[in-house]
Amino acid sequence: MKILVPVKRVIDYNVKPRVKADGSGVDLANVKMSMNPFDEIAVEEAIRIKEAGKAEEIIAVSIGPAKAQETLRTALAMGADRAILVETDDEVEPLAVAKILKAVAEEEQPGLIMLGKQAIDDDSNQTGQMLAALMGRPQGTFANTVEVEGDSVTVKREVDGGLQTVKLTLPAIVTTDLRLNEPRYASLPNIMKAKKKPLDTKSPAHFGVDTAPRLTTTNVSEPPVRQAGEKVEDVDALVAKIKALGIA
Amino acid sequence: MKTLVWVEHDNKNLADATLAAVTAAGKLGEVHLLVAGANCRAVADEAAKIAGVGKVHLADDAAYENALAENVAPLIAELMADHDAFVAPATTTGKNVAPRVAALLDVMQISDILSVEGEKSFTRPIYAGNAIATVESSDAKLVITVRGTAFEKAATEGGSGAVEEVSGPTDAGLSSFVSEEIAESDRPELTSAKVIVSGGRALKDSETFEQVITPLADKLGAGIGASRAAVDAGYVPNDYQVGQTGKIVAPEVYIAIGISGAIQHLAGMKDSKTIIAINKDEDAPIFQVADIGLVADLFKAVPELTEKL
Ligand SMILES: Cc1cc2nc3c(=O)[nH]c(=O)nc-3n(C[C@H](O)[C@H](O)[C@H](O)COP(=O)(O)OP(=O)(O)OC[C@H]3O[C@@H](n4cnc5c(N)ncnc54)[C@H](O)[C@@H]3O)c2cc1C
Ligand SMILES: Nc1ncnc2c1ncn2[C@@H]1O[C@H](COP(=O)(O)O)[C@@H](O)[C@H]1O
Numbered sequence: 001m002k003i004l005v006p007v008k009r010v011i012d013y014n015v016k017p018r019v020k021a022d023g024s025g026v027d028l029a030n031v032k033m034s035m036n037p038f039d040e041i042a043v044e045e046a047i048r049i050k051e052a053g054k055a056e057e058i059i060a061v062s063i064g065p066a067k068a069q070e071t072l073r074t075a076l077a078m079g080a081d082r083a084i085l086v087e088t089d090d091e092v093e094p095l096a097v098a099k100i101l102k103a104v105a106e107e108e109q110p111g112l113i114m115l116g117k118q119a120i121d122d123d124s125n126q127t128g129q130m131l132a133a134l135m136g137r138p139q140g141t142f143a144n145t146v147e148v149e150g151d152s153v154t155v156k157r158e159v160d161g162g163l164q165t166v167k168l169t170l171p172a173i174v175t176t177d178l179r180l181n182e183p184r185y186a187s188l189p190n191i192m193k194a195k196k197k198p199l200d201t202k203s204p205a206h207f208g209v210d211t212a213p214r215l216t217t218t219n220v221s222e223p224p225v226r227q228a229g230e231k232v233e234d235v236d237a238l239v240a241k242i243k244a245l246g247i248a
Numbered sequence: 249m250k251t252l253v254w255v256e257h258d259n260k261n262l263a264d265a266t267l268a269a270v271t272a273a274g275k276l277g278e279v280h281l282l283v284a285g286a287n288c289r290a291v292a293d294e295a296a297k298i299a300g301v302g303k304v305h306l307a308d309d310a311a312y313e314n315a316l317a318e319n320v321a322p323l324i325a326e327l328m329a330d331h332d333a334f335v336a337p338a339t340t341t342g343k344n345v346a347p348r349v350a351a352l353l354d355v356m357q358i359s360d361i362l363s364v365e366g367e368k369s370f371t372r373p374i375y376a377g378n379a380i381a382t383v384e385s386s387d388a389k390l391v392i393t394v395r396g397t398a399f400e401k402a403a404t405e406g407g408s409g410a411v412e413e414v415s416g417p418t419d420a421g422l423s424s425f426v427s428e429e430i431a432e433s434d435r436p437e438l439t440s441a442k443v444i445v446s447g448g449r450a451l452k453d454s455e456t457f458e459q460v461i462t463p464l465a466d467k468l469g470a471g472i473g474a475s476r477a478a479v480d481a482g483y484v485p486n487d488y489q490v491g492q493t494g495k496i497v498a499p500e501v502y503i504a505i506g507i508s509g510a511i512q513h514l515a516g517m518k519d520s521k522t523i524i525a526i527n528k529d530e531d532a533p534i535f536q537v538a539d540i541g542l543v544a545d546l547f548k549a550v551p552e553l554t555e556k557l
Contacts, residue, residue, distance in 0.1 A: 094357070095356045125347070129347035139423075161430040223518075
């Protein structure tokens with residue numbers, strides 16, 4: 001079985017995003033970029049499934065600018081076998097990303113496609129579900145545990161009330177939640193090796209996908225800023241404040 | 249515009265999260281509801297009483313019992329032939345189902361809306377709520393998920409919608425429900441609690457968390473939340489997590505204890521009316537958003553606070 005892992009290049013999670021003064025978006029010039037954290041978890045899980053002898057090949061794919069090569073090299077250094085960059089400088093919305101991924105999947109025929117549950121830039125939380133719909137495949141979203149067995153995969157999902165377990169027929173789509181695993185760091189020798197692993201570059205047009213956006217962003221603004229309040233001296237002062245709030 | 253709102257429920261009772269979605273849908277036009285489940289007529293009857301509701305579509309079939317997206321999305325896509333917008337609460341069920349519907353309809357979903365600005369224009373948070381985008385859809389139909397804290401809850405009484413049975417595609421045969429571990433608790437649910445006491449990594453382990461946080465929460469009749477660090481370390485279950493990728497809460501009072509205030513955590517609670525923080529580090533970022541801060545060792549301060557309240 002092959003596993004396809006879509007990885008997105010996003011603002012590093014440690015960076016506080018700055019909104020541009022003209023309301024056109026978030027300033028990404030000279031900002032540290034990294035692999036979307038949920039996608040690291042997806043790569044890690046794919047590697048663990050391969051290490052358990054349940055998959056033969058891991059293919060990382062990214063849709064984005066030439067620089068997304070770095071993200072793919074990170075996936076290769078972690079342990080993916082090869083990578084595909086679908087290169088475009090346009091912003092591609094989840095629906096179009098899903099259409100491109102479907103086309104890639106039709107060429108590669110993976111048994112499992114493992115995505116992040118959410119990209120931390122657009123916070124859409126859509127792509128995996130959309131891909132599953134377009135391909136007519138089952139979906140195990142917000143995965144906490146993934147167990148591949150024979151021709152099915154059992155996914156324990158993080159849901160609002162706790163955990164839910166579903167069983168999906170392979171081929172299937174899984175999206176990762178935070179507690180699925182702790183991604184490994186790439187070792188230096190593996191980073192060197194990753195430079196020699198195959199990385200193909202294609203274009204959205206190659207897959208015949210129209211990436212024209214359906215949503216227009218007319219403005220991006222800062223959220224209302226919360227002012228820091230006051231510090232109280234001791235517990236007695238805090239007790240008084242809480243009582244004044246009328247909750248005790 | 250005719251909207252179709254996803255009713256969140258457990259086949260017995262209607263979940264609160266539905267009510268904010270109804271309010272959001274009401275800003276777009278006529279409000280129709282969908283109750284999909286198994287033996288869930290009682291939910292449809294309850295839903296019909298929500299103020300402002302027109303029709304309630306009841307799809308009662310074993311295939312819909314656990315709201316598996318593979319089974320309910322095709323049903324919704326069919327019903328969308330007669331509706332202009334599908335509106336779901338941004339719960340884990342809504343987030344699981346709605347994008348699948350959107351793709352079947354070939355439209356982009358608008359996730360987690362904060363406001364309705366026009367017929368096809370909405371605001372939504374991006375970058376963990378560090379920016380608010382106004383987006384306008386050019387799609388023929390809308391698929392929207394609604395942030396529960398951003399809209400008033402519709403009244404649960406006063407409506408007189410008509411319940412109409414509908415049927416749709418049955419089991420897609422792609423997936424099956426195995427089991428569920430849903431915690432039973434008398435505590436208020438995080439997304440509707442008036443007061444939340446939340447603990448972070450500083451709480452050491454699950455026993456300590458329980459000993460320090462629970463008595464204070466009991467005293468205040470509060471819901472209990474946690475940072476990701478506390479959940480990852482196993483102090484509390486995953487459904488306690490507040491933040492960008494956990495639950496979004498906006499209680500009257502949010503008390504953060506031993507939580508540093510990472511942007512991903514703030515994303516989930518900074519719309520709380522009053523924020524109280526207890527942290528031993530006076531420079532902890534949580535104090536930048538806290539209305540009331542106490543710099544102290546929580547292991548001393550919290551038990552003392554609980555006692556004095
Ligand atoms: C993709 C992604 C998604 C994420 N999503 C979320 C999310 O949804 N929610 C979330 O919370 N986090 C999330 N995080 C994690 C986030 O970045 C932080 O790591 C996390 O919030 C830190 O939790 P914490 O504040 O409990 O721990 P820490 O940052 O370690 O803070 C502990 C605090 O306790 C204080 N302290 C220690 N001892 C005491 C004492 N005795 N008395 C008083 N104070 C004490 C310290 O001063 C410190 O401020 C996410 C991260 C990533 C990468
Ligand atoms: N441009 C992209 N390239 C590769 N994968 C992507 C891209 N956009 C989204 N994804 C995948 O889809 C997941 C969810 O993204 P989103 O729906 O945008 O929140 C991410 O975690 C990635 O796994």
